[in-house]
């Protein structure tokens with residue numbers, strides 16, 4: 001099918017337009033992701049936030065663990081798991097973490113309470129204690145890695161809070177476990193699960209398609225922005241969450257990225273990219289690291305929305321998924 005797409009627009013030019021033909025083929029091949037020059041291969045790693053042993057879901061945590069770990073093993077990928085302490089502070093929670101740790105994945109800190117650091121009620125001192133409470137839980141694991149991911153990617157609403165916590169991370173030997181590709185997989189998953197809870201026979205294929213297109217389009221956006229900022233292809237960290245959607249379709253997502261010419265790398269390789277040592281000087285601080293670096297330049301305000309990603313950007317698209325499904329069903333039923 002890809003050959004067809006490349007062939008048809010080009011053949012109409014005739015032999016005299018040979019140079020244009022070659023140029024068009026090159027552009028089309030690049031756009032379809034078939035070839036990247038070696039130094040321009042986009043690389044992406046998987047990071048997963050908020051594992052939870054709560055099994056009141058479409059899939060139990062055993063099932064989610066099984067599917068996610070199987071997929072990562074299939075592609076021989078090591079991910080970074082960002083643990084929010086309160087969600088795994090139970091016998092089942094520790095079993096869940098054991099399985100990730102024993103599979104060789106990184107076990108990282110995502111706070112204990114998942115507090116919103118931009119709240120006026122959360123000062124740096126409260127936030128530090130909450131961070132330490134999670135650290136004391138995860139430090140026993142061999143995969144324990146001193147990377148901290150801010151809940152909601154909010155790094156501080158004032159200069160004082162932002163800089164005090166940056167200094168604290170440095171003093172404790174931690175680094176910011178930044179996201180470069182942010183997205184709203186959590187919202188797609190919650191809409192899919194809500195739908196399945198009402199109608200267990202719902203064909204979830206449109207949710208899978210929406211998810212893959214959504215994540216890939218955000219990846220292209222942040223990769224393009226990163227290239228404009230740095231003049232090179234950076235190593236990406238993709239933010240995903242521990243949910244039913246990723247358990248079911250992470251394999252399909254990985255296949256999609258590979259088909260577009262991306263290389264899937266281990267999370268620790270990604271975090272070795274020098275971009276992760278940058279500390280953008282913006283307020284409020286946070287969002288995707290690429291978003292924050294772009295904001296800092298003041299040159300991209302026409303394309304930077306705030307927040308970078310959120311449920312309301314996806315609401316209309318997901319409403320359409322449901323509308324199309326039920327419209328089709330009504331047509332079929334009336335035949």
Ligand SMILES: [Zn+2]
Nearest residue numbers: 049050151152
């Ligand atoms: Zn989180």
